[in-house]
Amino acid sequence: xxxxxxxxxxxxxxxxxxxxxxxxxxxxxxxxxxxxxxxxxxxxxxxxxxxxxxxxxxxxxxxxxxxxxxxxxxxxxxxxxxxxxxxxxxxxxxxxxxxxxxxxxxxxxxxxxxxxxxxxxxxxxxxxxxxxxxxxxxxxxxxxxxxxxxxxxxxxxxxxxxxxxxxxxxxxxxxxxxxxxxxxxxxxxxxxxxxxxxxxxxxxxxxxxxxxxxxxxxxxxxxxxxxxxxxxxxxxxxxxxxxxxxxxxxxxxxxxxxxxxxxxxxxxxxxxxxxxxxxxxxxxxxxxxxxxxxxxxxxxxxxxxxxxxxxxxxxxxxxxxxxxxxxxxxxxxxxxxxxxxxxxxxxxxxxxxxxxxxxxxxxxxxxxxxxx
Amino acid sequence: xxxxxxxxxxxxxxxxxxxxxxxxxxxxxxxxxxxxxxxxxxxxxxxxxxxxxxxxxxxxxxxxxxxxxxxxxxxxxxxxxxxxxxxxxxxxxxxxxxxxxxxxxxxxxxxxxxxxxxxxxxxxxxxxxxxxxxxxxxxxxxxxxxxxxxxxxxxxxxxxxxxxxxxxxxxxxxxxxxxxxxxxxxxxxxxxxxxxxxxxxxxxxxxxxxxxxxxxxxxxxxxxxxxxxxxxxxxxxxxxxxxxxxxxxxxxxxxxxxxxxxxxxxxxxxxxxxxxxxxxxxxxxxxxxxxxxxxxxxxxxxxxxxxxxxxxxxxxxxxxxxxxxxxxxxxxxxxxxxxxxxxxxxxxxxxxxxxxxxxxxxxxxxxxxxxx
Numbered sequence: 001x002x003x004x005x006x007x008x009x010x011x012x013x014x015x016x017x018x019x020x021x022x023x024x025x026x027x028x029x030x031x032x033x034x035x036x037x038x039x040x041x042x043x044x045x046x047x048x049x050x051x052x053x054x055x056x057x058x059x060x061x062x063x064x065x066x067x068x069x070x071x072x073x074x075x076x077x078x079x080x081x082x083x084x085x086x087x088x089x090x091x092x093x094x095x096x097x098x099x100x101x102x103x104x105x106x107x108x109x110x111x112x113x114x115x116x117x118x119x120x121x122x123x124x125x126x127x128x129x130x131x132x133x134x135x136x137x138x139x140x141x142x143x144x145x146x147x148x149x150x151x152x153x154x155x156x157x158x159x160x161x162x163x164x165x166x167x168x169x170x171x172x173x174x175x176x177x178x179x180x181x182x183x184x185x186x187x188x189x190x191x192x193x194x195x196x197x198x199x200x201x202x203x204x205x206x207x208x209x210x211x212x213x214x215x216x217x218x219x220x221x222x223x224x225x226x227x228x229x230x231x232x233x234x235x236x237x238x239x240x241x242x243x244x245x246x247x248x249x250x251x252x253x254x255x256x257x258x259x260x261x262x263x264x265x266x267x268x269x270x271x272x273x274x275x276x277x278x279x280x281x282x283x284x285x286x287x288x289x290x291x292x293x294x295x296x297x298x299x300x301x302x303x304x305x306x307x308x309x310x311x312x313x314x315x316x317x318x319x320x321x322x323x324x325x326x327x328x329x330x331x332x333x334x335x336x337x338x339x340x341x342x343x344x345x346x347x348x349x350x351x352x353x354x355x356x357x358x359x360x361x362x363x364x365x366x367x368x369x370x371x372x
Numbered sequence: 373x374x375x376x377x378x379x380x381x382x383x384x385x386x387x388x389x390x391x392x393x394x395x396x397x398x399x400x401x402x403x404x405x406x407x408x409x410x411x412x413x414x415x416x417x418x419x420x421x422x423x424x425x426x427x428x429x430x431x432x433x434x435x436x437x438x439x440x441x442x443x444x445x446x447x448x449x450x451x452x453x454x455x456x457x458x459x460x461x462x463x464x465x466x467x468x469x470x471x472x473x474x475x476x477x478x479x480x481x482x483x484x485x486x487x488x489x490x491x492x493x494x495x496x497x498x499x500x501x502x503x504x505x506x507x508x509x510x511x512x513x514x515x516x517x518x519x520x521x522x523x524x525x526x527x528x529x530x531x532x533x534x535x536x537x538x539x540x541x542x543x544x545x546x547x548x549x550x551x552x553x554x555x556x557x558x559x560x561x562x563x564x565x566x567x568x569x570x571x572x573x574x575x576x577x578x579x580x581x582x583x584x585x586x587x588x589x590x591x592x593x594x595x596x597x598x599x600x601x602x603x604x605x606x607x608x609x610x611x612x613x614x615x616x617x618x619x620x621x622x623x624x625x626x627x628x629x630x631x632x633x634x635x636x637x638x639x640x641x642x643x644x645x646x647x648x649x650x651x652x653x654x655x656x657x658x659x660x661x662x663x664x665x666x667x668x669x670x671x672x673x674x675x676x677x678x679x680x681x682x683x684x685x686x687x688x689x690x691x692x693x694x695x696x697x698x699x700x701x702x703x704x705x706x707x708x709x710x711x712x713x714x715x716x717x718x719x720x721x722x723x724x725x726x727x728x729x730x731x732x733x734x735x736x737x738x739x740x741x742x743x744x
Contacts, residue, residue: 012423019412019419020435024442026409027460030402031443034459037398038451040391047391051384063392070396071403079410083466086496087406088399090462094455115625124458124496130625132563191504253487253502254626 045099062285065368093123105140106150117274118150121179154273175365177276188257189244202233203246214264285368288341295359309353341366417471434657437740465495477512478522489646493551526645547737549648560629561616574605575618586636657740660713667731681725713738
């Protein structure tokens with residue numbers, strides 16, 4: 001049989017060579033298409049500049065969301081939908097930087113996760129600017145020093161970021177997008193710590209709760225000590241020999257700890273939500289959310305009156321948070337997220353019904369649902 | 373004139389719509405081509421696994437360098453060559469993760485820049501693992517716990533990273549690649565510091581030197597104080613009211629400082645070089661470098677004898693560093709980088725000439741020159 005005489009490695013080598021040539025050919029085509037895409041993006045910028053030199057807006061959140069959703073719908077594989085969308089995010093990011101580099105302020109120090117969120121949302125080509133406080137991110141956007149800001153809003157280990165909510169009450173800045181980051185918990189300790197001799201595990205109370213099953217199975221004898229934050233846990237462990245902390249990867253780098261075990265969270269969908277803020281109003285993308293602040297008088301049935309129109313007009317509420325009113329005059333302030341855009345007919349009906357009973361209704365923005 | 377009757381905004385809108393349709397069409401084609409590329413990559417992995425299930429190597433540094441160089445050569449614009457190469461880096465990174473996710477150890481804490489270098493070299497799909505010390509990065513690669521490591525080798529503010537050099541002397545790990553990061557210097561201070569009242573500027577001596585012109589022009593009255601590192605400068609400024617630090621963006625985040633002025637370095641090409649280390653030997657890419665360690669006896673003319681063969685055989689030396697020998701027996705150790713691959717004829721001739729006079733010659737690796 002002549003076939004069996006052919007050594008497999010020779011046939012394999014021939015196939016590898018062919019595959020490489022095919023990849024080179026594909027790369028050439030991808031190169032040309034991305035270049036044509038960039039050319040189109042430049043032309044879009046020219047047309048916009050000609051039409052309105054002062055006010056031309058190059059970044060359109062609803063358009064980006066549509067492109068990414070379509071890519072995910074049509075993706076034939078073998079790359080995962082999210083992987084493919086991330087690649088298109090970068091292609092759009094590079095094309096946009098060609099029109100005009102996007103500048104984005106974000107909550108700096110503790111929140112290196114916030115910078116990660118900014119890069120995830122805008123791609124690697126965005127210029128990010130760290131700010132020391134949430135209200136300074138708002139101010140920077142308000143002053144036009146940057147086009148957008150990124151602030152944390154919900155954190156599965158720390159709960160809602162109240163400071164962000166409060167800043168919205170007094171600001172005219174809009175929400176133009178949202179982004180989620182999956183956050184993993186790792187067990188970490190100093191380089192001299194022996195895993196078998198760990199007697200204490202520090203972390204934020206919610207992180208300890210989220211890793212309960214793992215701790216029960218692998219460290220049943222270790223005492224669990226709740227501290228203010230995961231970063232605080234990591235900092236403490238630095239100076240102790242028999243202790244470990246549960247925290248994110250960034251904390252292990254900051255405090256020079258070794259990761260003993262990765263991803264020990266019981267539920268794999270531990271995530272933090274961030275908002276993209278800006279001065280512009282966003283068009284419908286087809287899959288949108290809207291955020292509101294509503295002030296209600298503190299009287300019987302107030303909450304029922306607030307919620308009824310959502311139900312009446314088929315508007316799907318996804319979140320409701322109450323906060324004491326900053327003016328303090330016996331009113332409640334509610335933060336509400338729902339599915340839909342203020343240009344949708346049922347949303348408009350619900351809003352006008354709410355406006356009849358509420359002291360004040362402020363739309364923080366309609367924006368595309370986070371795609372990635 | 374009928375043309376002038378047509379409002380420009382209507383014509384513009386039509387063109388914008390057409391451009392968007394064209395972009396959507398291009399995206400569809402790009403999507404299909406990237407998917408076909410991923411399919412090819414998967415098939416490559418299958419063939420390699422069939423041929424050599426235990427030892428199959430999926431990441432080929434010379435092949436990646438070739439792809440990126442070709443992309444940059446053929447790039448028709450308008451995207452810059454580096455931008456286009458970064459996009460292809462991500463496409464390759466996503467395809468490679470499909471075959472088998474790449475794991476890379478890097479020097480952790482101080483060197484968050486090192487992680488940045490790892491992502492720049494391997495793309496966003498790589499899994500990075502922080503290690504507390506350079507020799508632990510080597511050990512992790514040696515043990516096969518990760519496929520590659522990333523360590524700093526030259527830093528324009530700190531000079532050569534001697535610890536990395538020394539570790540190569542005793543290790544069998546090879547250099548498989550190099551990557552450069554451009555590093556910017558910013559002036560930063562605490563949030564309560566008034567720019568006009570700054571009387572002291574802290575930084576590493578070399579950073580102060582690199583920002584001399586800017587300091588002369590804008591802060592001639594401020595005292596310049598050299599400290600151990602830029603991170604140390606940032607840490608100090610935290611507690612002082614009239615002081616500023618010169619450091620990188622990461623330091624401002626870590627120590628909660630505000631950036632007063634960005635990119636104050638006199639020369640814009642301030643950069644840090646990192647090495648990619650691994651167990652494999654790398655084929656020629658066509659644009660390679662080689663690194664050597666040579667031990668010489670301390671006798672008259674030793675350095676001349678070492679350098680002459682490079683000149684004789686037309687080998688272009690790019691770096692020469694001398695270090696005291698760790699064995700301490702009156703020998704010198706030289707670290708040499710030159711252009712070329714150990715498979716090149718002239719390199720082989722030069723090496724055999726050097727071997728005649730040197731106590732020991734150790735090739736640390738031939739690897740593709742950094743493309744990005």
